Amino acid sequence: MARTKINYRALVKSDRVHSRLYTDPQIFDEELERIFHRGWVFVGHRGEVPNPGDFRLKRIGLCPVIMVRDGAGKVNLLLNRCRHRGATVCNDERGNTRAFRCAYHGWTYKLDGSLAGVPYPEAYDEGFRREEFGLTHVPRVAEYRGFVFGSLSPAGITLEQHLGRAREQIDLFVGLSDADEVMVDCGAHKYDYRANWKLQVENAMDGYHAVTLHESFLGVLAERARAQHAADDYKGQFEGSRFAVTRDLGGGHVMLDYWNRLYDALNDDPIPEVEPTTARGRIHFDELTRRFGHLRAAHNLMQGMTHTLIFPNLILIGVQMRVVHPVRVDHSEVAVYPVRLDWLSDAVNATRLRGHEAFFGPAGFGGPDDVEVFERVQTGLAADRLAPWLMLSRGMSRERRDADGTLIGERTDEVTQRGIWRQWMKVMTHEDRPRRATRQSVRLPIGAHPFHQSH
Amino acid sequence: MAVDREKVEQFIYHEARLTDENRYDEWLALWTDDALYWVPCGRDDIDPKREISLIYDDRTRLETRITRLKSGVAHAQEPKSRMRRIVSNIEIEEGANGEITAFANFMLAELRRGVQDIFAGRTIYRLRLVDGAFKLAYKKVLLVNNDEYIDNLTFLI
Known part of the structure; x- marks a missing residue:
């Protein structure tokens, strides 16, 4: 199919972006290739597969991936595609298994992806080497505090380089917990919407919309706060930077940096005492107390400690990790996983979940209004003939280091x-700029597509 | 004491009609003070202390839900869903202290902004006689699609 070269510089200006970036299928395809297939994307958390044989179905872009823990405790990312005729070999969203057996002709793979056997092997000649036909590994896999990232490109910057300053926000999100202290076993809120994936990404880091779009939530909350505590005009919290700032950490990782959180007043249950239940938890809690003071450390452990986008597809808000999946240019799926910390009491962990449910998920008091407006934006963008720009200029002149x-x-x-x-x-x-030599030596798995061409 | 099946059925149908017609205040008035309105997420049998639900409303949160829906700025319900549901396969059990547990299947057509969705599931109700009339103490809705992507569940299910 003939494609025209897109002049991105004409579509993205420092203070505005063009409608086409949300509506053009060719741009969507190029985003999948350049952002989701070449770069680092978040895939899942180690805590989702705590035991050998545990697996989850995941995606990198549109590419189906199995995240599985093998007998040695290693978390593997395997392309979910039989090396014989291409059928998916894993068809449950989650579970525990000893092997993946393709239903079509019975090729069977071990948890590390290697081919364990095929029915009637004698029909293959001696040139057929079983070790060349394991499930394809995602070429680059790396973890930070149990957050598993993958890249379909065999070369590129390291995960450490990619995450940069955002690592600190991951540290806070898990309350300084080590990978195996983060329990990603609380289920997931899953919703989809008929609009572009970037609308969710931008909205989650938009400090401007809450005061209007979430008026129904904040209004109820303000009423509750007046009844319970001292009256405080919630609208005042959105002015200036007394309660929060917007922050660009670099590399596309951005955050709303709150000093307090808003939605706790909705929770009528008595606030449980935050006391670490393990020795390691005590160390984490003491460190958080040293940094923030006891009250804020405790408060944040019940509400979550950060509000950050890890570019391009991972959003950490409160107690949730949220993953954005592009499906088509105008269809997206989002999965929201609240997490528990194993060193907090059941009561504190339950408080985290109830606080999350109040706002998020398809029946929450806030999230569905965001989704509603994504679809209104996508509809509105069809009116792109006379004034096709979406504005990003707010506060440009008062940005500071x-x-x-x-x-x-x-x-x-x-x-x-x-x-x-x-x-x-x-x-x-x-590709428009000269490439610096940052290639790493990574062995390309046999049969893997070389997405990243060397120059 | 034999359960008056017809009275139980009438209550269930009435409750269904109030939800269909977005009659929020009348619906809220059906509930007891120790209400639990529960829609599990992911599976039917979850432990709410350790897992999230789509809805897990006690009386206070139920009132908040209704206040929000009536605010005029709950945008996911502006315009409101148009709905009709069939409730059937009703089975009734009498529990301790005269509390009644009823089970039913439902199928709901829900239309909003040009898209009609079908929701189906099983509902477990607990009814209690208060001053001679039934009140709803517990409603647990087991959605067939509680592990799927759902765009909007802000109406009364």
């Missing part, structure tokens, strides 16, 4: 949106 070098703005400023689009442009126009 914080002491740590990150770019910050006031709570409602679009520092975050601009940070996302800067990275988006960098990745999408990568």
Whole structure:
């Protein structure tokens, strides 16, 4: 199919972006290739597969992937595709197994992906080597605190380089827990919407919308707060930077940096005492207390400690990790996983879940209004003839460098949106610039498609 | 004491009609103070202390849900869903203290902004006689698609 070369510089300006970026199927295909297949994307957390044989179905872009823990405790990312005739070999979203057996002709694979056997092997000649026909491994897999990232490109920057300053926010999200102290076994809220994937990504880091779009939630909350505590005008919290700032951590990782969280007042249950239940938990809690003070450390462990986008597809908000899956240019799926920490009491972990349910999920008091507006945006974008731009200019003139070098703005400023689009442009126009030699030596698995061409 | 099957059925049908017609206040008035309105997520049998639900409303949160739906700015229900549901296969058990447990299947057509969705599932009700009339103490809805991507469940299910 003939395709025209897209001039991205004409579509993404420093203060505005063009409708086509959300509606053009060719741009969507190029995003999948350049952002989701070449770069690092979040796949899953080690805590989802705690035992040998545990597996989850995952995706990298549109590519079906099995995340499975093998007998040696290693978490493997395997392409879910039989090496014989291409059928998926894993068909349950989650479970525990000793092997993956293709239903079609019976090729059977071990948990590390190697081919254990095929029926009637004598029909293959001696040139057929079983070790060449294991399930294809995702070429690059790396973890940070149990967060498993993958890249379908055999070469590129390291995960450490990719995450940069965002690592600190992952540390806070898990309350400094080690990988095996994070329990990702609380189920998932899953919702889809008929609009572009970037609308969810941008919205999650938008400090401007809550005061209007979530008025029904904040109004109820303000009423509750007035009844329970001292009256506080919630709208005042959205002005200036007294309660939060927008922050660009670099690399497309951006955050709303709150000093407090809003939605706890909705929870009428008595607030349980936060006391670590394990020795390691005590160490984490003491460290958090040292950094933030006891009250805020305890409060944050019940509500979550960060509000960050890990570019391009992982959102950490409160107690949830949220994964955005592009499906088509105008269809997206989102899975939201609240997590427990094994060193918090059952009561504190339950409080985390109830607080999450109040706002999020398809029946929550906030999330569905976001989804509603994504679809209204997608519908509105069809009116692209006369004024096709979406504006990102809010607070541009008052952006400033914080002491740590990150770019910050006031709570409602679009520092975050601009940070996302800067990275988006960098990745999408990568081939337009001279390539520096950052290739790592990674052995290409046999049969893997060389997405990343060397120059 | 034999259960008055017809009275139980009438209550269930009435409750279904109030949800179909978004009659929020009348629906809220059906509930007891120790209400639990529960829609599990992922599987039918989850432990709410350790796992999330789509809805896990005690009386207070139920009131919050209704306040929000009536606010005029709950955008996921502006416009509101148009709905009709069939409730059938009703089975009734009498429990301790005269509390009645009823089981039913349902199928719901829900239309909003040009898209009609079908929801189906099984509902478990616990009814209690208060001053001679039934009140709803517990409603657990086991959605067939509770492990699938759902775009909007902000109406009363």
